[in-house]
Amino acid sequence: MIVLIGVSMLIFAIARVIPGDPARIALGPNATAEQVADLREKLHLNAPVVVQYGIFLRDLFHGDLGQSLYTNRAVTTDIAQFLPATLELVFVSGFMMIVLGLPLGVLSARYRGRWIDTAIRLVSLLGVSAPSFVWAVIFMLLFAFYLPIFPIAGQISDTIKLPAVTGFVMIDALIAGNLAAFFDALRHIILPAFSLALAGIGQAARLTRSSMVETYEKPFIEMARSYGFMESRIASHFALRPSLIPSLTVIGLDFAALLANAFLVEQVFAWPGLSRYGVQVILRKDLNAIVGTVLVISAMFLIVNIVVDLLIAFINPRIRLSQRPA
Amino acid sequence: MRRALFILLRNPLSLIGIILVAVVVLSALSADFLTPFPADRGAAVHFELANQPPDWPHIFGTDLVGRDLFSRIIFAYRISLFLGVVVLAIAVPVGVTIGLVAGYFGGWIEFLLMRITDVFLSIPPLVLAMSIMGVLAPTLTNGMLAVTAMWWPWYTRLVYNLARSEKEEGYVLAAEIIGASKPHILFREILPNCVPAILTKMTLDMGFVILIVSSLSFLGLGVQPPTPDLGSMVAEGAGYMPDSWWLTVFPGLAILFAVFGFNLLGDALRELLGVEQ
Numbered sequence: 224m225i226v227l228i229g230v231s232m233l234i235f236a237i238a239r240v241i242p243g244d245p246a247r248i249a250l251g252p253n254a255t256a257e258q259v260a261d262l263r264e265k266l267h268l269n270a271p272v273v274v275q276y277g278i279f280l281r282d283l284f285h286g287d288l289g290q291s292l293y294t295n296r297a298v299t300t301d302i303a304q305f306l307p308a309t310l311e312l313v314f315v316s317g318f319m320m321i322v323l324g325l326p327l328g329v330l331s332a333r334y335r336g337r338w339i340d341t342a343i344r345l346v347s348l349l350g351v352s353a354p355s356f357v358w359a360v361i362f363m364l365l366f367a368f369y370l371p372i373f374p375i376a377g378q379i380s381d382t383i384k385l386p387a388v389t390g391f392v393m394i395d396a397l398i399a400g401n402l403a404a405f406f407d408a409l410r411h412i413i414l415p416a417f418s419l420a421l422a423g424i425g426q427a428a429r430l431t432r433s434s435m436v437e438t439y440e441k442p443f444i445e446m447a448r449s450y451g452f453m454e455s456r457i458a459s460h461f462a463l464r465p466s467l468i469p470s471l472t473v474i475g476l477d478f479a480a481l482l483a484n485a486f487l488v489e490q491v492f493a494w495p496g497l498s499r500y501g502v503q504v505i506l507r508k509d510l511n512a513i514v515g516t517v518l519v520i521s522a523m524f525l526i527v528n529i530v531v532d533l534l535i536a537f538i539n540p541r542i543r544l545s546q547r548p549a
Numbered sequence: 550m551r552r553a554l555f556i557l558l559r560n561p562l563s564l565i566g567i568i569l570v571a572v573v574v575l576s577a578l579s580a581d582f583l584t585p586f587p588a589d590r591g592a593a594v595h596f597e598l599a600n601q602p603p604d605w606p607h608i609f610g611t612d613l614v615g616r617d618l619f620s621r622i623i624f625a626y627r628i629s630l631f632l633g634v635v636v637l638a639i640a641v642p643v644g645v646t647i648g649l650v651a652g653y654f655g656g657w658i659e660f661l662l663m664r665i666t667d668v669f670l671s672i673p674p675l676v677l678a679m680s681i682m683g684v685l686a687p688t689l690t691n692g693m694l695a696v697t698a699m700w701w702p703w704y705t706r707l708v709y710n711l712a713r714s715e716k717e718e719g720y721v722l723a724a725e726i727i728g729a730s731k732p733h734i735l736f737r738e739i740l741p742n743c744v745p746a747i748l749t750k751m752t753l754d755m756g757f758v759i760l761i762v763s764s765l766s767f768l769g770l771g772v773q774p775p776t777p778d779l780g781s782m783v784a785e786g787a788g789y790m791p792d793s794w795w796l797t798v799f800p801g802l803a804i805l806f807a808v809f810g811f812n813l814l815g816d817a818l819r820e821l822l823g824v825e826q
Binding site: 226229230232233234345349351352353354356357360361363364368369454479480482483484486487490491501502505506508513516517520521524525528 | 562667671672673674677680682754756769787793804805808809812816
């Protein structure tokens with residue numbers, strides 16, 4: 224909570240050091256001095272900074288992030304329109320990160336020193352070594368142009384019309400009972416989500432491997448072996464669980480990277496998410512919209528980290544069984 | 550020292566890392582002599598050569614106004630490395646000092662400093678840099694400022710955790726008893742024990758600074774044309790796929806090449822210095 228207040232202050236501070244008059248920028252060079260003065264009054268730009276921050280906080284608690292000077296709509300409306308597409312991408316990507324990254328790390332640790340370990344380590348290192356937009360461009364070239372397996376861009380084919388219920392296209396398709404639309408959306412999301420996830424997959428695999436290698440040297444693994452448990456069961460039941468804790472922490476942190484890198488991947492695949500909006504408002508110095516976008520992204524990131532902390536508390540018996548609230 | 554070198558050279562992955570980093574650094578330093586068309590680093594225009602596929606003498610092809618892509622990539626390395634060095638030269642001392650102070654003194658100092666660090670850590674780095682870049686004019690200096698602003702908290706966190714466990718060690722107590730000054734304890738006693746971890750992270754971070762800077766300029770918020778930059782080259786070429794594939798593929802692979810090298814080297818250092826992740 225303290226952190227969230229701090230975040231709001233920091234973002235507010237960044238937004239207020241803009242050189243130049245935001246009212247003037249918003250109205251354009253042809254506006255009269257009177258119009259500019261009016262808008263300054265309306266935006267409370269003449270008030271002291273502390274008062275401005277107070278007004279900002281008050282509006283924030285009323286769910287009001289102000290008007291975007293770029294779209295002339297409430298910032299919350301804009302964000303509500305663009306956020307679901309970004310979230311859909313980030314969630315699919317996060318899902319890939321977990322279901323691919325963790326098992327790869329487990330495999331790598333189990334076959335430590337063998338060729339499969341070397342291969343996985345090399346691939347995960349390559350994954351973290353290029354920004355997501357480079358992977359996006361390369362995958363697009365390979366799997367959309369040369370081998371046209373996946374569509375080139377967009378979230379869903381233009382011909383398909385869906386009623387917007389949740390704003391999440393794939394969920395909307397399921398609600399509408401339109402399986403064709405669902406699979407169409409699925410095909411559209413695979414390339415962007417995978418390019419976005421690759422760095423996280425590499426990171427998760429590397430970390431899972433190193434913590435599992437450490438766990439494998441603990442006495443209780445030897446005990447399990449001497450009891451005659453199968454190697455696969457030792458890997459999945461005994462060695463994995465304590466290793467999950469650092470991996471989950473990193474996945475939580477990587478979620479931040481996903482949210483930010485979604486900006487890059489969305490640009491490549493013309494994904495209708497927050498990216499274009501975010502970049503546009505930054506280029507146009509649209510105060511309220513910048514503050515709103517950064518605040519929403521940070522809040523999402525904090526929520527994910529709280530969820531991760533709770534999950535860790537659940538997995539770690541030392542926390543789960545202690546009286547102290549986690 | 551000789552033993553360390555031997556260990557580094559024995560592992561093929563470390564060896565590859567050293568070679569990649571050496572190639573990147575040396576080519577960036579000697580860009581003026583090495584590149585076939587050093588004049589193409591700036592706003593040169595040769596429309597008669599525009600958009601040529603890779604061929605001799607333009608081994609990576611030419612861009613939309615006919616500049617040699619290979620020369621521009623090498624000069625882009627120079628700028629990326631320069632940015633990386635400057636960012637780390639500012640962010641590491643700042644972050645390390647704050648981390649040492651917070652970890653050693655504890656109490657309300659720790660609370661205050663670490664909450665501020667948490668605030669910076671809870672905004673996704675790229676988004677933080679983007680908003681700073683957006684607010685200021687997108688120039689090279691502001692780019693460094695933005696990336697530095699998001700980089701120091703990671704060192705604070707790293708050193709904070711190390712300092713907190715180090716201060717329980719006997720040697721710190723001994724220094725306190727003989728009445729060593731606080732700065733002496735912080736920088737001469739505790740800091741040397743944190744150096745392996747800091748050094749490893751710095752090597753890895755050279756790669757990640759290159760990555761973040763290229764991401765910013767990919768969005769048009771970083772290094773501005775005509776200064777060559779790997780990220781903006783990819784962005785510029787992305788609209789001309791698949792026909793002019795070389796415009797995006799070579800700058801993209803150049804990023805991969807450099808960052809991969811720093812990552813391999815960082816991993817090797819980590820193993821050599823016995824740093825835990």
